Amino acid sequence: MYKIYLYDTETDNIGSGTLSSGYIQAELQNAAGQDVEIHISSVGGSAFDAIAIYDLLKKYPGKVTTYIDALAASAASIVAMGGQTVAMSKYALLMIHKPMVGSGGNADELLKDVQMLNVVQSRLAQIYMDKTGLDGVTVNSLINSVTWMTADQALDLGFIDQIEDYSQPITNSALIKKYTDSAPAIYQRCINKLLNTNTNMNIENKDLIEKTTSVLDKIMNFFKKVVNKQTVTDKGTLHHAGELDEGTEVYQDEDMTTPAAAECYTTSSGRKVAVKAGKVQSVTPADDPDADDDDDSDISDNLLISPRKRTDVQNRIRSIKAKLHAQNTLLAEAKAALDAANDRLNKTRDEIKNEIHSDFTPENSRRSNKAKTEPAPFFAPQTTLAKNAVKKAVSK
Numbered sequence: 001m002y003k004i005y006l007y008d009t010e011t012d013n014i015g016s017g018t019l020s021s022g023y024i025q026a027e028l029q030n031a032a033g034q035d036v037e038i039h040i041s042s043v044g045g046s047a048f049d050a051i052a053i054y055d056l057l058k059k060y061p062g063k064v065t066t067y068i069d070a071l072a073a074s075a076a077s078i079v080a081m082g083g084q085t086v087a088m089s090k091y092a093l094l095m096i097h098k099p100m101v102g103s104g105g106n107a108d109e110l111l112k113d114v115q116m117l118n119v120v121q122s123r124l125a126q127i128y129m130d131k132t133g134l135d136g137v138t139v140n141s142l143i144n145s146v147t148w149m150t151a152d153q154a155l156d157l158g159f160i161d162q163i164e165d166y167s168q169p170i171t172n173s174a175l176i177k178k179y180t181d182s183a184p185a186i187y188q189r190c191i192n193k194l195l196n197t198n199t200n201m202n203i204e205n206k207d208l209i210e211k212t213t214s215v216l217d218k219i220m221n222f223f224k225k226v227v228n229k230q231t232v233t234d235k236g237t238l239h240h241a242g243e244l245d246e247g248t249e250v251y252q253d254e255d256m257t258t259p260a261a262a263e264c265y266t267t268s269s270g271r272k273v274a275v276k277a278g279k280v281q282s283v284t285p286a287d288d289p290d291a292d293d294d295d296d297s298d299i300s301d302n303l304l305i306s307p308r309k310r311t312d313v314q315n316r317i318r319s320i321k322a323k324l325h326a327q328n329t330l331l332a333e334a335k336a337a338l339d340a341a342n343d344r345l346n347k348t349r350d351e352i353k354n355e356i357h358s359d360f361t362p363e364n365s366r367r368s369n370k371a372k373t374e375p376a377p378f379f380a381p382q383t384t385l386a387k388n389a390v391k392k393a394v395s396k
Contacts, residue, residue: 002031006079007041007069014053014075015046021053028060035063038083044074047099047120054127057082067164068092077159078124081131086160088151094159097146099124132158230254233265233273234322240280244273248280268322270315286315 004027006019013019019042028036038057044050057064057079066083073095080086080094088094099120101113121143128139134157142157151163231238238244238260239251250260250273259278266272270286 015049042076050075
């Protein structure tokens, strides 16, 4: 195993001395195809030298493992991405940010610098995207925010493949690690999230199974909500996953926890859906001549119109009924509000007078100055125009 150390010195960082692309090229030639370990502890430096080192590592014929020993910041984070496997000390930090340039000049020259920096950032972002599998919007938001990551965060986001932990592994964690070390990085990240390295894994297998079951239940509930579909009917909205076919589970609520009542529902398209025990028993198409009779069955077969047109009329009526159901719910709420307002207006003068309290204290009066007004009635027209409008509305 050939080891190369990219550690900052008092004078050198990425791009100079023993951290330059020229030095790495010479070291890789000396390695002559052996497996290589690149150990990194750097605050960064030249973005262009970092890209050059990244390319050298990617083209190297042997296996390359990069280790973030303490810090891989700025350009050093690009070098770290060059390994086939990227490992990070549990105590280390990874930092990414926008590229910078120190220059001066007139407006045209500064504008060219801005354009150049944007192009450089797009190249750096592509390297992070290739490593993590994250989309461009996410990666650029991390870059723009100057993101510092711990080992756990870097593993969750996909910037690294494994964490170097020097403590003695505990029983269950060791067993799990044995069977997951060879798994692809994306699965290792999922396993890391599910198991949560902050959780004490030295527990009985029964407890571990219960924890895993709880996590899987939460995942299943989440995906049930994601695929939640809604069908408006004459008796309310049905919530379900997938298409509304025979055997589909249907629910009354958006969280899909309360099964729908056993009823025969008519959709806005005219289909009849029979539900029993929270599942669809049958779905009758709108144009089925054997469909169950309903309130629209009084349309006579003797009418001088074709069966096809008659079916269209029936379907339109069913659609209108489903929409009216939703509107009636809103009207009921509005009526309740109007009834409450009417009750207030019908109060006698004495009742209203008793509700009025004043905190006005005449000059030299012995009344307490602590009197407070009660909350004003929720609806109290003041002007003559407003009072007349209310009377007119109530009288209808």
